[in-house]
Amino acid sequence: MKPQILIVGAGPTGLVMAYNLARHNISFRIIDRNEGPGQASRAMAILPRTLEFYQQFGFADEVIDRGIKMEDVYVRVKNKIKAKVHLGSLGEGLSPFPFVLTFPQDDHERFLLEKLKNLGIEVEWKTELLSLAEHGEGIKTLLKAQQEETAYFKYICGCDGAHSTVRKQMNIEFKGEKYKQHFYVMDVHGSGEVMKNQKISISFSNEEFLICMPVRSKGTYRMIGIIPSALLDQNDIKAENIQTFLQQTFGAEIENINWFSTYNIHHRVASRFRQGRIFLSGDAAHIHSPAGGQGMNTGIGDAINLSWKLAAVLQRKAALSILDTYEEERLPFAELLVNTTDRAFKRMVARDKTSQFFRKHIFPPVLSFLFRFPYPRHKAFTILSQIRIKYRNSNLSSGQGTNVQSGDRLPYVEGNFESLQSLNWQIHVYGTAAQKLKKSMREKGFSLHEFSWNPYMKKAGLQKDALYVIRPDGYIGFISSEQRIELLYQYLNTHKILPFTNE
Template sequence: MIPQILIVGAGPTGLVMAYNLARHNIPFRIIDRNEGPGQASRAMAILPRTLEFYQQFGFADEVIGLGIKMEDVYVRVKNKIKAKVHLGALGEGLSPFPFVLTFPQDDHERFLLKKLKNLGIEVEWKTELLSLCEHGEGIKTVLKAQQEESAYFKYICGCDGAHSTVRKQMNIEFKGEKYKQHFYVMDVHGFGEMMKNQKISVSFSNEEFLICMPVRSKGTYRMIGIIPSALANQNEVKAENIHAFVQRTFGAQIESVNWFSTYHIHHRVASRFRQGRIFLCGDAAHIHSPAGGQGMNTGIGDAINLSWKLAAVLQHKAAPSILDTYEEERLPFAELLVDTTDRAFKRMVARDKTSQFFRKHIFPPLLSFLFRFPSLRHKVFKILSQIRITYQNSDLSSGQGTNVQSGDRLPFVEGNFESLQSLNWQIHVYGKATEKLKKSMRKKDFSVHEFSWNPDMKKVGLQKSTLYVIRPDGYIGFISSEQRVDLLHQYLHTHKIIPFANES
């Protein structure tokens, strides 16, 4: 089959995009200028919403088996424990995955590459996008591997990172700025109080801070901090300087440094995520501080959102206008995320006396106090896990609910996420579906799932015997509390929605 989509970039965002397109039988090519997958752990956290997407793909349990569940966070001030927060079941009852997982990005990429290979898909490494331009009903590109070639595609997905060639070719503004601080990151082998029991350790000492967490089951720990003032003027900060500083200041006993890098952090959002037939996803569209481990997961969310819509349009299962909802849904969240992580991160890294006082004397007891209350723990989980992301203002969201609204992620109750593995449109009724609804949807090849009503459904905001139309990505598209079949038909007709054939 002739490739219809070009994916530029084979990081987690591009690989998830590729996997979902392949599951929907869409022909594409995926290229990357690098020689192969990454060699360093970089992003580590896999959030519950991403694991829910991976459950739809059928491999969430495999990823969990390869990663490390984060059970506890310890906050230290001058090497004394000032707060301890248990994360083990932070989101119990809110998600089938009520925890945060660490799984290093290089291992993550290799895992996704293996899954693609099982589907007969290979990344074209050492292949670069030189130019692109819209041409009739598609896009003309010039690619270069050993030699240059011209190739045509109906759509291009720019998943090629913060220095995106696709974004630059489109002349899209990347608004934002660089943090003034200079950071270090290193993966180490070591021992000591902060490096045991699979916990996250956040340590403060005067103006300095250190985050330490396990990143591999073989005993490697990730350390992140700001380059200390005494070393800031050096032309090249070396691993041994930071090694000595960390041991002296935080009492970490480091045996060896496996990987070390220094870097500056930016927070930026592209002014547009779509231009004609060209789309931006992941770091090509938005970059922000590492606060909360949101970056890679947001890119994966972009890929999920866009890929099923492209598949639906290319297979004539939805109106082309649904592609407009990609930017409509994802850009506002990216802007909100950059703003919130920016404010949190500035508070964490600021070196003024007020911020130091807050970190050492206010933050630890406040954290301990807040986590005593289940409602506050759940609120924190919803924010960190990305299950709070909503598309209520999307053109694809229609109908009124009470607590749960169209555009929200489908709330989790025991047994209702299994059907989402179809990666298809479906109807959910929590209670009894009318015969009229079931008969009507059979004619349109929609699956109707009835769930016996129980009190847990009310607790998560679902309404008894209400009709919910669930999108392929697990979000609610349409709600009718009276199971109005006429309004349902109107919704499907407006967007020309037809379920995918049951081939995947």
Template sequence: MTEQDVLIVGAGPTGLVLALWLTAQGVKVRIIDKNSGPGPTSRAMVVHARTLELYCQLDLASAVIEAGHRNPSVNLWAKGRAKARISFSPTGATLTPYPFVLVYPQDHHERLLAARLEALGVKVERQTELVGFQDADGRVSAHLRLPDGSEEVSITRYLAGCDGARSPVRHKLAIGFAGSTYNQTFYVADVDASGSTANGEVHISFDSSDFVALLAYARGRGRLIGLVRDERENADRLTFEDVSHRAMDRLRLTIERVNWFSTYRVHHRVADRFRHGHVFLLGDAAHVHSPVGGQGMNTGIGDAINLAWKLAAVLKGQAPDSLLDSYEHERIRIARQLVATTDRLFTFVTAESRFADVSRVEIAPILAGLAFRIGRVREFLFRILSQTQLNYRSGPLSRGTAAGVKGGDRLPWVDMAGRDNYQPLTAITWQVHVYGTPRDEMRDWCGARGVPLHVFPWTRAHGTAGLAADAAYLLRPDTYVALAAEKQAPELFDAYLAEQGITLS
């Protein structure tokens, strides 16, 4: 019989990030996975800007960027003609330190995360399977099957189900997984390729009744994602030669070698609950959706970082157990919103009719090119794709407004002469930001509670980003704004913390 604070089931990116963030905050974790090693294929590919921002908390961003491949542009093609080249850099560079689409295969990503976790003293326990659990008397008794076939009982305060779309944890809890499966079958292929479009950028090619996307993860190497248009009962036995090559041929792409090929059906589902007693669902165990926009893995990582600081606070006695209810409230709304958005895009890409073909091939690429010439449209679309627009404004932990920033918002990023306001966010801690002149009362309040106070001399750039001069922003350990206060009034901060039952020392 073993004991720990949190038992994590599943060692994909979501589970590994949860283990990393908890361990960094002094929480004793155990992470198990029924497989013998990290996934051998490059399933999820895209790491978005918001994930990289959060990765700075554990000095992961630079390592991921160095190992991955920056795609500077997205190119739209229709019937073999280049229709639009969309670059996010001009707009994104004012919004985030990471104004690009980073392609980093999931198998490599998992190995990096597991190595970082092992360096902190926690090793993934492979070929270890959860066979059952009981949640009673303030703890969870988890029954595990070990690699040699023997069984063990592991006692834990909390259990985190990061065990994928078929989650045994979710099934054990009998939590509904509302949604359905799309009729269409997709294929994915990791390939070595040559040709003018094997240039290290993203290319999306539309043709009549055909579609393919190329995500480059090196020059001459990438992933093809396409649609199997005709319904086939034996879709799981298809090979690369069986699928339509019309759209990829239109990219003037020569496939030199197929390193991996698979087909799959796409689901869109969200669990009815993300918390049940001392058990939580995260990542694909809680929500699955179409791969449009590469949002899935990033959303699971967001789940993990949202939950990690809350679990740490409760386990350290700095917050009541009710704080953990905010995990479901904040993340289930985002999951539902994401499923609805990707569902609309998926329907547009896969619809079969003459009108749908004309819309995809003739109209959409032209409109996309024109829209991206409009700054506000370009910014809006970048924020959606990069997940920098995600917020918890309606959440139970969000209070106040100061200029354009509300409680629950991602803190706007501002870079001034090489010193940006995200540098202090590398610490997983509560902190206060003042853009302007701090009052003595605010300094005293922060000093008495051990809360870091970060002061940035006011500039016009701060106002452009939506911040208010001389306002005070209380930031959560996951870098979102908890309280935005136009006036530096310590009593507002005390009232907020008392309402949530949070202590900061």
């Protein structure tokens, strides 16, 4: 079958895009200019919402087995613990995965490549996009591997990173700025208080900032921090310089350095995520600070959101207009990250006296106090985990609920996420579904899942006997409190929604 989509870039975003398209039997090519998958650990954190997506794919447990669960965060000031946060208690009952997982990006990419290979999909390495242009009802591209090739596709997904060729070819503005500070990242073997008990450690001294977390095998740690002021004038900062600084400032005894790099951090968001038949996802569309591990996970969320919509349109299972909802759903969240997480990170790493006072004397005690109470704990988890992402203003969200609204992620209650592995539209009723509704959905080919009502459902915000239309990505598309079938049909007909398969 002739490829309908070109995916440019085989990092986590492009690989997840490819996997979901393959699961929906969409033909595509995926190219990357590099010789093979990355060799460095780079992005580390896999957040609960990403694990929920991987549960839909059927391989969340495999990922968890290969990674390290991070259930605790310690905040240290001048090597003394000032706050402890247990992540497991933060997300208890909110997600089947109430923790952060560390899984090095190179291992992560190889895992996804393995899954694609099982589906008969191979990345075309050492292949780059030279040019692209709208051509009738598709895109004309010029690709280069060993030789140049002209190829035509219906859609292009630019997942090719911060220096995206796709974005530059389309002249899409990449708004934002660079942080003033220069940063280092290193993977090490060592010991010391900041490398103890397989915890995430956030440490502050007067001007300095350090994040330390375990990676891979026991005794290997990722360290991220600001290059000390005293070293900024050096043209070539070496790992040994940082090693000495870490020992003197944070008591870190580093025995072996596996990887070291210095870099600048930007926060930027593309002015558009879509231009005609061309889409941007992941770092090609937005880049963020490393705070909270939001960047890579946001890219994976982009890939999930776009891939099922492309599949639905190409299979004529939804109206062409649903592609408009990709940008209207994903761009606002990328901008929200800049205004929240990135802004907070800027405050945490600033070297002025006010910021120093805040992170040493205000942040730890306030964190300890707030996290004694259930509401702040749960609120923090929804933000960190990305389960708070909502699409309430999307044209694909309709109908009124009580606490839970259309456009929200389907709240987790025991047993209700298993059916999402179909990657298909489905109907949920928490309570009793009317026989007329059951018969109607059976005739239309939509699966209907009826869950016996219990108090946990009310606590999760679900409404007894309401009808919920669940999208293939696990978000609520439509709600009817009274199971009104005519309104359900109106929603389905407006967007020309058909199930991917007759279940």
